[in-house]
């Protein structure tokens with residue numbers, strides 16, 4: 001198989017229908033892979049969940065979440081995809097989907113419901129949606145069109161959930177690239193809105209674990225940690241090229257009302273999403 005190079009990753013904010021998304025249009029044009037980080041507007045949820053809450057586990061009306069998810073897929077012209085939304089548990093379990101058959105997708109849904117913080121999808125028309133309010137959304141895309149959507153809070157970063165998802169992708173396709181390192185070097189990595197270092201104060205023990213694992217460069221100062229930098233260090237160690245890692249540059253805590261923040265809201269809020277799917 002001849003796999004062509006991906007365009008270098010970029011992330012831009014734009015409207016999709018009436019919804020604010022952050023996406024890479026060049027990636028979608030060249031590979032069919034759509035990556036979208038969502039915001040808070042354009043949905044039907046109310047109160048602390050207003051308005052595009054995509055998560056069912058936060059106390060919002062189930063019908064409102066269903067409508068919000070429907071609007072999101074519709075806005076991206078993807079109403080017909082199979083949507084898989086895992087039950088996120090701040091772990092490192094990865095569920096992968098390598099067939100569009102109903103049986104396989106249903107089995108993946110059951111596995112993901114038992115607890116998963118990353119989905120790897122190797123087939124078209126299956127969408128992975130993970131939900132966030134301060135934790136870091138990471139999407140990894142291969143030139144083959146295979147992708148991973150990852151939920152990385154600080155526990156996930158320390159546990160290596162993004163590296164685990166990368167490993168699952170490499171396992172499936174490294175041979176197409178002549179080895180794991182050249183495969184990893186060809187992947188694009190997209191880091192979505194999350195709690196930035198200036199707002200992420202941690203306990204001394206957590207801070208020390210990060211510095212041990214990822215070096216001084218992930219420390220913003222002696223109390224605060226840069227999760228994006230820690231993730232980038234972890235992925236670069238596995239062969240990802242630093243110039244193929246892009247960060248949306250939006251802090252969920254101090255970046256305005258455009259995203260949900262668990263910390264800023266005091267704990268009751270909706271969840272924005274990281275969504276990816278591939279069209280052929």
Ligand SMILES: [Zn+2]
Nearest residue numbers: 196199251254
């Ligand atoms: Zn901030």
